[in-house]
Amino acid sequence: MLAEKIQLEPDETILMLVRKHWFIITLQMLSVVIVAIFPLVAFIVFSFLPISLPVSMTGYGISMIALYTGWLICCWMALFGVWTNYYLDVWTITNKRLIAVDQRGLFFRNTGSFRLERLQDINVSIRGILATFLDYGDLQAETASEDRDFVARAIPKPQELKALILSATDKITYSKPLGDRQSTEV
Amino acid sequence: MDIQISTYFPMLIQGLFFFLLFLFTLYGVFLAYHWFTFGTSKHTSQLALVVYLAGGAVLFLTLASIT
Numbered sequence: 001m002l003a004e005k006i007q008l009e010p011d012e013t014i015l016m017l018v019r020k021h022w023f024i025i026t027l028q029m030l031s032v033v034i035v036a037i038f039p040l041v042a043f044i045v046f047s048f049l050p051i052s053l054p055v056s057m058t059g060y061g062i063s064m065i066a067l068y069t070g071w072l073i074c075c076w077m078a079l080f081g082v083w084t085n086y087y088l089d090v091w092t093i094t095n096k097r098l099i100a101v102d103q104r105g106l107f108f109r110n111t112g113s114f115r116l117e118r119l120q121d122i123n124v125s126i127r128g129i130l131a132t133f134l135d136y137g138d139l140q141a142e143t144a145s146e147d148r149d150f151v152a153r154a155i156p157k158p159q160e161l162k163a164l165i166l167s168a169t170d171k172i173t174y175s176k177p178l179g180d181r182q183s184t185e186v
Numbered sequence: 187m188d189i190q191i192s193t194y195f196p197m198l199i200q201g202l203f204f205f206l207l208f209l210f211t212l213y214g215v216f217l218a219y220h221w222f223t224f225g226t227s228k229h230t231s232q233l234a235l236v237v238y239l240a241g242g243a244v245l246f247l248t249l250a251s252i253t
Contacts, residue, residue, distance in 0.1 A: 001225055001231075002224055002225060063196075066202070069249045069252065070206055072245055073206050073242065074206075077210060080213075080234070083234070084217055084220060087234070103224075106216055106217075
């Protein structure tokens with residue numbers, strides 16, 4: 001599992017695991033469900049319209065049901081593909097590090113981590129009516145490294161997460177001797 | 187030569203069944219590998235696998251009963 005892959009240090013504990021907000025995964029799954037029932041809805045709508053199809057469907061009823069079941073199997077697989085992206089796309093916040101896994105596809109994932117003492121700034125952005133009411137938004141962590149910033153998109157309660165990360169960072173910073181502290185503070 | 191497409195439909199559907207079964211199994215193996223390797227909870231991964239297989243079984247049994 002992920003905890004074994006991360007290889008936590010002896011005195012390191014996981015404070016929180018953060019995934020995207022439930023609303024995002026619900027929207028994505030709903031879109032798959034709509035795609036799944038679309039042929040059925042289209043068939044029902046066409047059967048009520050006073051138009052005739054260019055090809056006669058008489059005698060193909062069973063075959064059409066079989067094809068539709070095949071379509072449902074594909075959608076079932078797609079549904080789990082969506083859920084897998086949600087499940088594996090996770091930020092792990094420990095009392096020492098932040099580990100970000102960005103799952104973009106079944107065989108495409110980026111993993112990055114930084115020690116909390118290297119954290120410089122955290123920006124939270126909540127955009128839109130839904131994001132405001134459902135309390136989700138983007139969190140961007142800027143590190144001392146110039147290589148990359150860490151961005152978690154559409155995460156729930158971003159302000160609380162920011163407070164948690166800052167509190168963990170403060171604990172590390174102020175638990176160090178003054179000499180070490182000055183070298184890490186910017 | 188009058189060839190009716192309906193003659194070949196049962197065969198095509200049977201082919202579709204085995205093709206989808208292969209695809210479903212392969213995809214399931216890939217998913218299970220990811221869930222149990224990179225997932226955060228063994229219990230969640232197990233539950234996901236059970237739901238994936240159970241839903242798939244229902245759909246494949248439906249397809250099998252038709253073909």
